[in-house]
Amino acid sequence: MNEIDILIYLGKQGAFSSPLPVTTSRIGKALGESQQNISRWLLKMEKEDLIYRNMGIKGYLVQITPNGEKTLQKLKNDIELALAKKGKIKIRGELVTGMGDGQYYMRLKKYSDQIKKKFGFKPYAGTFNIKLTDMKEIRQKEKIIASKGIEIPGFREGNRVFGALKCFHCTLEGGKCALVIPERSHHSFDIMEIVAPEFLRDKLKIKDGNAVKIEVDLNENL
Amino acid sequence: MNEIDILIYLGKQGAFSSPLPVTTSRIGKALGESQQNISRWLLKMEKEDLIYRNMGIKGYLVQITPNGEKTLQKLKNDIELALAKKGKIKIRGELVTGMGDGQYYMRLKKYSDQIKKKFGFKPYAGTFNIKLTDMKEIRQKEKIIASKGIEIPGFREGNRVFGALKCFHCTLEGGKCALVIPERSHHSFDIMEIVAPEFLRDKLKIKDGNAVKIEVDLNENL
DNA sequence: ATTACTAGCGCACGAGTAA
DNA sequence: TTTACTCGTGCGCTAGTAA
DSSP: OOHHHHHHHHHHTTTTTSOEEEOHHHHHHHHTOOHHHHHHHHHHHHHTTSEEEEEOSSSEEEEEOHHHHHHHHHHHHHHHHHHTTTTEEEEEEEEEOSOSSHHHHTTSHHHHHHHHHHHSSOBOSSOEEEEOOSHHHHHHHHHHHTSOOEEEOOEEETTEEEOOEEEEEEEETTEEEEEEEESSOOOOTTEEEEEOBHHHHHHSOOOTTOEEEEEEEOOSOO | OOHHHHHHHHHHTTTTTSOEEEOHHHHHHHHTOOHHHHHHHHHHHHHTTSEEEEEOSSSEEEEEOHHHHHHHHHHHHHHHHHHTTTTEEEEEEEEEOSOSSHHHHTTSHHHHHHHHHHHSSOBOSSOEEEEOOSHHHHHHHHHHHTSOOEEEOOEEETTEEEOOEEEEEEEETTEEEEEEEESSOOOOTTEEEEEOBHHHHHHSOOOTTOEEEEEEEOOSOO
16 A cells, blocks of 8 residues: 555546545555545645645545656656566677677678668677677577577578578667578577677777677567 | 655665665665664565565675565556546536537538647547536536637638637547537537547447546646 | 575664654 | 554664674
């Protein structure tokens, strides 16, 4: 029991725009609380400028103040911010160079065109390679691999076969990137390859050995 | 302080999809509570199946359970339901006939075409006339009149001048209608005129003298 | 460093009841 | 009928401290 429960009850009854005739026992009944308890809460909420009250014939006329409305809005907002993190996984690692085959792949037009199409940016012809130094982080990567992700199909060029890629929207130190995982070659399990738009490469001033944070979005649609 | 605050905190840190390393004192600091208090709450929330916990090296690894997520969703939903009532005014009255000039207006094509255009239905060539029997209800009507509403312009036909109408989306016993207030003739302050789509006239089996509930939407856009 | 127990205090609760 | 007071109980809080 708290003032939020009462604000929600009053709001659902339409106490925003006009005074609502209510009694403490009716609210109590609806919320499973005693009449006395509601009486005390309304008194308190009046002091806190969450509601106005005027005596009516039977019971009070109660209305939610702008402050009361703001309180509800703020809570809703906070919950939304929290729920927005659903389906996102954070990973920490360390920037390394010269590992992984992503940088080779990204020079191939067939791959980079697909990135452009599905992620909306032209990838820099190299990748950020992130080394996962902790077993915990590798377990996170496993969780990502178990997700569906965004598939970029493979192709053949002459004799050579280029495998499919499983990709994810992600942010690297806050900047939008794409996580690229070749579907076949599962060697180097402790490396994550991230392609960035060209401009980001300049903006993020990170060097080899730097610790970086990545947030991977498991959802397919942005 | 309650479990919602902690769920929001954990959620914002991304504890939905993967275990989050936290300590009771860190949460306490963030929420302005003592370490001991957070310890007790986490214990309780674990019992209530809102979170899982596993001992880590320093502190716990905490994750929000599906049930915990559902709890947040439900609260968000309830708040949204409450906030959806904002800008809506409830009025009670009694159905009467033969009063008001709305029914005359609605037979005029220039008016009814506008209703069709702005409310999306062809009005029945008569109005529901609602008599406000209580001073409280009349005060509600004043609040409505003070709002902007949806204007339907006047026109002249030969010598006669037909005034503008101020209209509002509303529901009459749950059915979508339009409240129509002539801008000039402010006689009969205790009558509200409501036009309904033709089919509603049959569906709502209300007769003269019946008490009815109206919910008026002060917003212009549906 | 952690978590979480115990003790002590105060706020929140329902029951009874006055106005 | 109302609201809201007082009273007694118990839950939630912080501080101290054990593990």
